[in-house]
Amino acid sequence: MATGEQPIEPNVLLRLDGVTKVYSLGDGVEVHALRGVSLTVHTGEFVAVMGASGSGKSTLMSLLGCLDRPTSGAYFLEGRDVSRLSRNELADVRNRTMGFVFQSFNLLSRTSAKENVELPLLYAGASTKVRKERAMEALGRVGLADRSNHHPNQLSGGQQQRVAIARALVNQPRILLADEPTGNLDSRTSIEIMALFQELGRSGITVVVVTHEPDIAAYATRVVMMRDGRVVDDHRQVPLAAVVPPATVEDVEGGVLAGGAP
Amino acid sequence: MNPWVTFKVALRALLRNKTRSGLTMLGIVIGVSAVIAMVAIGEGAKVKVAQAFDAMGTNLLIVMSGSTQGGGMRGGAGTMPTLTWGDLASVRTEVSSVKYAAPVCQTGASIQSDEQNWTTMIVGTSLDYFAIRNWAIDKGALFSQADIDSGSKVLVMGTTVAEKLYGAGVDPTGRTIRVRGSPFQIVGLLTSKGQSPMGQDYDDAVVMPVTTFRAKIQGGLAQYIPGVVFVGATSSKTTSRAQRDIEDLLRDRHHLQPGIESDFSIRNLSELAGASQQGTQVMTSLLAAVAAVSLLVGGIGIMNILLVSVTERTREIGVRMAIGAKPRTILAQFLVEALTLAVMGGVVGIGLGIFVAQRLAASFQWPLLIRGDIIVLAVGFSAAIGIGFGLYPAWKASRLDPIDALRYE
Known part of the structure; x- marks a missing residue:
């Protein structure tokens, strides 16, 4: 990684410096999604980004994930300014540094869990052998090693999200970015996913979760509140330990119905 | 990403939608087989005509006597x-x-x-x-x-x-x-x-x-x-x-x-044969032109399906970009998908075309003439169609913004 552009504090993973994002809707109409956000995230933190819709939290997420470039300001990722990289260079950064988890899972349909998890390695140019090994390892980490040949429509919602997390982890990223990861899950499965995130945080992966649910934010070590494109509150907290309650009949049935498992 | 991996990714994407891939190929299959069968029919007819004239005689001229003439009544060739x-x-x-x-x-x-x-x-x-x-x-x-x-x-x-x-x-x-x-x-x-x-x-x-x-x-x-x-x-x-x-x-x-x-006349049968062969040549060209149009329609079919496919798979493209696919990787994937469909369609079309030509040759009792250059041309053309008509959808897919693609409903 490049150094020297920015004096690195120990453990600083990323730093946003006065970042703005303006969307132009045509006819001179502009939307200021971010109005100067500065934020420093350290390695191993579990950050929850909260805010109402339109507060700019999703825009912040796409900038952090290198899916988009800021209109102004700088974004240092591991000491390197990535705010002016080309589309191709950003793709490489995403592939090597980021893992993404989405609200709607976004697994490739009619494709086995294993092949879904292998995808990032495919784009990283890993050999078939390495891909198979690492995909199985990642699936094992989320507890789905025995489901590796199942297709998404044969898995429950929680299982699909765990496959998506395995896919996000398979390239050994520094950051895991999750956009409303529990939005489509029942509360019990949500707690399972949060437990998994807390475990990843302990193993040194930085987790950033965008959510509008305070229940979910409670599991984070740090909460960033957004409003009208600005950070209005940023505090560290003692996280709630994610303990999965014992299963009840209603939960199982609810999970089956919600997840659409066979 | 190396070409082999790109090919595998494209092949998997095609296999995930077997019906759609099959139907897309169908256009090319019909086009290529039509070209091959039509040209084979035309060539067969040409050879059949040539054989008929060969049977009459090689490079044949017929010299005939003159006609009788009496009281303004002329008797016709050979009468005198x-x-x-x-x-x-x-x-x-x-x-x-x-x-x-x-x-x-x-x-x-x-x-x-x-x-x-x-x-x-x-x-x-x-x-x-x-x-x-x-x-x-x-x-x-x-x-x-x-x-x-x-x-x-x-x-x-x-x-x-x-x-x-x-x-x-x-x-x-x-x-x-x-x-x-x-x-x-x-x-x-x-x-x-x-x-x-x-x-x-x-x-x-x-x-x-x-x-x-x-x-x-x-x-x-x-x-x-x-x-x-x-x-x-x-x-x-x-x-x-x-x-x-x-x-x-x-x-x-x-x-x-x-x-x-x-007081004599000479008939040139080679000219007759030539004219007849020209006739079948025109027929061959006509058949080939009709077949080429069907090949073109097949190509447009590929473009249609791929364009629909790009829209339908917008989220997939977004996911692929989010996890590290470069725009050019997406471009390559869709191009290879188009090319694979076209070439596979071409190969199946060759088989079908030869089969149809064989059937027709057997039923018309014509010699079976499969022209190698036409096969190469048809497959080359279908590959060109794959690239040509695949390029626009592929380019469109690669230009997608990852965020927009991910949020696409």
């Missing part, structure tokens, strides 16, 4: 004998573009074997006749120059006649038949030649020395040939020249002043 044996000899020896020349005298007559009779065409000619018409002996032997010189009562028989007199598969050589009351020995059986372009059966004839024909079958004025002269030019390119040379020679020999109409 004007060609002499001397004319024949000089055409054969003095014109450099002429390789063969044979007198052909013919008449219909009834012939009798011991048990049967049959009315057929009796031809009196020389040995050149068989060379001009590419007509070989199947069993026995041809009569010889000595037979012609001495006027022997021998003949060779066409297969139809042999079948009518002796039944199928019987070798008639050595047997004796009577023609106009005279006994003739059958010395040979001719190979089967089939039908003329007009449907006349070439094999329904017997051929004997011209001297014997004149002595026993049909006489005539001593110095004139009671029939026509078949001329074989040295090559297909020299038939027109031979025609002009013969015209000049005969006008000279007949002492015709310039401006006076010739």
Whole structure:
């Protein structure tokens, strides 16, 4: 990684410096999604980004994930300014540094869990052998090693999200970015996913979760509140330990119905 | 990402949607097979026509006598004998573009074997006749120059006649038949030649020395040939020249002043064959053009499906970009998908095209002619269609913004 552009504090993973994002809707109409956000995230933190819709939290997420470039300001990722990289260079950064988890899972349909998890390695140019090994390892980490040949429509919602997390982890990223990861899950499965995130945080992966649910934010070590494109509150907290309650009949049935498992 | 991995990614994407991929390929399959089958049909027809004209004779010119004229009534070609044996000899020896020349005298007559009779065409000619018409002996032997010189009562028989007199598969050589009351020995059986372009059966004839024909079958004025002269030019390119040379020679020999109409006529069958072949060539081109249009429609089908597929798979493209696919990787994937569909369609189309061509050739009894260059062309064209029509959807997919793609509903 490049150094020297920015004096690195120990453990600083990323730093946003006065970042703005303006969307132009045509006819001179502009939307200021971010109005100067500065934020420093350290390695191993579990950050929850909260805010109402339109507060700019999703825009912040796409900038952090290198899916988009800021209109102004700088974004240092591991000491390197990535705010002016080309589309191709950003793709490489995403592939090597980021893992993404989405609200709607976004697994490739009619494709086995294993092949879904292998995808990032495919784009990283890993050999078939390495891909198979690492995909199985990642699936094992989320507890789905025995489901590796199942297709998404044969898995429950929680299982699909765990496959998506395995896919996000398979390239050994520094950051895991999750956009409303529990939005489509029942509360019990949500707690399972949060437990998994807390475990990843302990193993040194930085987790950033965008959510509008305070229940979910409670599991984070740090909460960033957004409003009208600005950070209005940023505090560290003692996280709630994610303990999965014992299963009840209603939960199982609810999970089956919600997840659409066979 | 290396090409092999790109290919695998594209193949997996295609296999995830087997029905759609199959239907997309169908357009190309039909287009390619149509091109191959149509061209094969056209080529087969062309060869069939060429064969028919070859059966008539190679580089054939027919020199015919003039017409009778009395009281303003003209009798038509050949009614007035004007060609002499001397004319024949000089055409054969003095014109450099002429390789063969044979007198052909013919008449219909009834012939009798011991048990049967049959009315057929009796031809009196020389040995050149068989060379001009590419007509070989199947069993026995041809009569010889000595037979012609001495006027022997021998003949060779066409297969139809042999079948009518002796039944199928019987070798008639050595047997004796009577023609106009005279006994003739059958010395040979001719190979089967089939039908003329007009449907006349070439094999329904017997051929004997011209001297014997004149002595026993049909006489005539001593110095004139009671029939026509078949001329074989040295090559297909020299038939027109031979025609002009013969015209000049005969006008000279007949002492015709310039401006006076010739007292003979020359028919050039090569020109007829050429015109006929041009006709089939036009048909071939027409069929190929129709087939090419269907190939083009197949290509547009690929573009349609891929465009729909790009829209339908917008989120997939977004996910792929989020986890590290570069725009050019997406471009490559969609291009390879298009190319794979087109080339696979092309290969299946070749198989189907050859199969259809075989069926058609079998049912029309045409020779099967699959042109290698057409196969290469059709597959090259389908690959070009894959790239050409795949490029726009692929480019569109690669230009997607990852965020927009991920949020696409």
